[in-house]
Amino acid sequence: MSYTYDYPRPSVTTDILVFSIRDGVLQVLLIERKIDPFQGTWAIPGGFVQMDEDLRDGALRELEEETGLSDIPLRQLRAYGAPDRDPRGRVITVAFIALVPSDELIARGGSDAQDARWFPIDDLPPLAFDHAEILADGRAELARDVTASIHDSALVAFDFLPEKFTLSQAQRVFETLRGEEMDKRNFRKWLSNEWSIEDTGEKSSGGRHRPAALFRLKPD
């Protein structure tokens, strides 16, 4: 089967920047390309948009195919369409950002990918296409979202914490997402203004040091 048009048409893909925190550092999910161009090079996961699905739905489908995750809030970054960004021809891509709890996540190779792996954001391999630029843009956007507590994006931050967490644990998560350190007291003020959290009355145990109060995110 083939498709014929009166005018040439670009291909349209979505690319999904899947961020997570693993081993205490911000990581991004990349795939190793199985085929040319850039065979063997790492790239942002993504794929072609189907004719009957919304851009966001296409991105969600790709995300589920490549990671098994569903129902993730996605945020559109922007479209990238330099005419020579893909050596195969004209490919316009719409980039999305996802922030996912990495525990639930099995990254796996797919039809276009030999392998899928997490990379620390500060230790990236060379990337295919213009993916380095897209990734840099997305990382900056992620930090903005979390700082501004854009809630669909930022709520996910709590998925990186156990249900009951200490304030220090929370601080490490937010610092990782924002990419910079914060003052302890200022962080605690910020957290309790921006989010509703409550003291469970319990204390952490097992640490070698002073036990910390355990908090939880108030449901509302």
Add this chain to the structure above:
Amino acid sequence: MSYTYDYPRPSVTTDILVFSIRDGVLQVLLIERKIDPFQGTWAIPGGFVQMDEDLRDGALRELEEETGLSDIPLRQLRAYGAPDRDPRGRVITVAFIALVPSDELIARGGSDAQDARWFPIDDLPPLAFDHAEILADGRAELARDVTASIHDSALVAFDFLPEKFTLSQAQRVFETLRGEEMDKRNFRKWLSNEWSIEDTGEKSSGGRHRPAALFRLKPD
């Protein structure tokens, strides 16, 4: 000539939200569609992306074709790609925002447009496709850009002023772009902090009232 592909491909267009100030109010340039679908309905100008041009360049080309303007700073808004947004089939569009001085501008019909006209942002006709949504998004983004003095976007604000202008004239322009009124003294503080302007020493004349000092934007 026709073009054949193994998989179906969407069409890709750019739409350009061309804003200007006319008669003291924010207006947007719309075209009246010459052909179905939505024949006779007003729509955001735009058109198909060529295979060898960047998205931004495509938008600039369309902008020049429809308005005669060139070298305008464009800002990408985002991509819109709901599968049913165009009844002809799958059309994904990337929206851009332009803010142009309307004096230099002859809006004219083109190959796809019967007519091109400015509409006050608060007095819009029914719009084709999902253009009402795009326009609302773009108007909000414009206000944010101007407020934050994102300079490529906001510098254009001074094109709505004569070379030598009074502070009241400037205030009217910025209020129009931001969509809300400001306190006179606070506006003047903001203006002189955010921009470098200088008093020319001259005074406006011809008014029925007290002459106002004339300022100019300092070149740098």
Add this chain to the structure above:
DNA sequence: TCAAAAGTGTTGACGTTACACCCATGG
């Protein structure tokens, strides 16, 4: 008793908002 993390308030700088009166001119 020591190492390590927990916990806790105040201050100053800054930007933003609100607000009211006199001035100069043309008609």
Add this chain to the structure above:
DNA sequence: CCATGGGTGTAACGTCAACACTTTTGA
């Protein structure tokens, strides 16, 4: 002389960043 827009300063407030010491526990 009056109507109209031009011109000017200050106080209150909220936000944000900087900053240091005491407490509790396990080893």
